Amino acid sequence: MTTRTALVTGASRGIGAATAVQLARRGVDLVINYRDKQARAEAVAEQVRGLGRRALTARADLTDADAVGSMIESTVSAYGRLDLLILNASGGLERDVAEDYARRLNRDAQVRLAELAADRMTDGGRIVFVTSHEAHFYSDGSTLPVYAPVAASKQAGERALLDREAAFAARGVSLVVVSGDLIDGTITAKLLDRARPGLIEERRDRAGYLPSIEDFADAVAGAALATDPDKIIFVGTVDQGTPAG
Template sequence: MADLTGKTALITGSSRGIGADVAKFLAAEGAAVVVNYRQKAPRANKVVAEIEAAGGKAVAVGADLTAAEGVKALVDAAVSNFGGLDYLVLNASGGMETSMGSDYALALNRDAQVAMLEAAAEVMPAGSRVVFITSHQAHFINDVATMDAYEPVARSKRAGEDALRALIPDMDAKGISFVVVSGDMIEGTITATLLDRAQPGAIEARRADAGRLYSVAEFAAEVAKAVTADLPTGHTEYVGGAESFRK
């Protein structure tokens, strides 16, 4: 990874899991980090405390990405606390929560992603980058069926990826590159846990097919690398197990 001193990164959904580890990796390389949470402030504050204890800079911002004011709050936090925004990592996703309504998956995984990117692009300078995190199950959903319990989420995330890719010409005009990181089922994530609960044995079956599954920290490290890697805009970086989806 490059020296990120003087750069600012915003990672959505970063109070725990993959997003939290990406925030720590980028902060360790010198980036000032905006840690986003929706409800769990103590978790986000803990991530910030760990970054600061290691000598880094970070701020926790509570914001719901499905609300316009939440999106604005995140961009404003990057600018007011650190003077700008250089890297946007679109990590937040969901849709398996039964309490959030039938349209929540599309609202979060497509509409909110587009709104976040458009707002961030207004302040991001030429040479900055947007990274969208998805799963192989979502990325390949048009060609490879997935588990019934995950299909609505997978289709909403694919819709989000397609909507973001449609904005590449606008990003190109601003000098902003766009990269997708697609991963297999990740050990220890809430999505994998919910899927295994809905379809017992799902994690073990996927592990057997892929050979092994990445841990949260291992996958987050690959996402962090993609933030500054020499990759062409529009590139998809596959992390673990993609061969079984590309047969």
């Protein structure tokens, strides 16, 4: 069997890093995308190599169209194929970013990268869009004001990708969305808890438990490799209202 190759965005830490390792454990070769944490990305690549899989690191700001195009081309050049694209990177809570940054990263950049990758993917390829219940259900509930631009832009990104599902399928590429509850241990959860102290414990009490980074990464890797996955996979509790609502 030919070894599959996956590009994981935002893979220098957190869910992206854990997903890369989970995929390596399942026999996949990796490209570890990062924006500016090279040492962390190289450490993840070493973990992948320690599991007997090949790993490359690829520095690219996803809002930079030229950098993204070069990353796709270098992936195909190095491995001869691209089978899986894990759209994990997102943002908008950073300090000193432009007002439209969340939209450019969480919607526009995701769509551009997905389309570029689909053009170069092998038949049977898969794109996995990683999101949160906060974003997936944004139109149905409320969220903390500090997170609203991120939630709205990620929901817009998800919908834009789903609108292109038929076009991806025509190229032999499937699309899966994986949405998670508040994920214990992530930087996003910590930032939201800082904005509203006690949020993490409040959500844990209401939901019964919170998925860990490893729980969520396992679900993302599983969605990438499943033969016939659901179109949208929910990880953690789904109830009325959103986690930060």
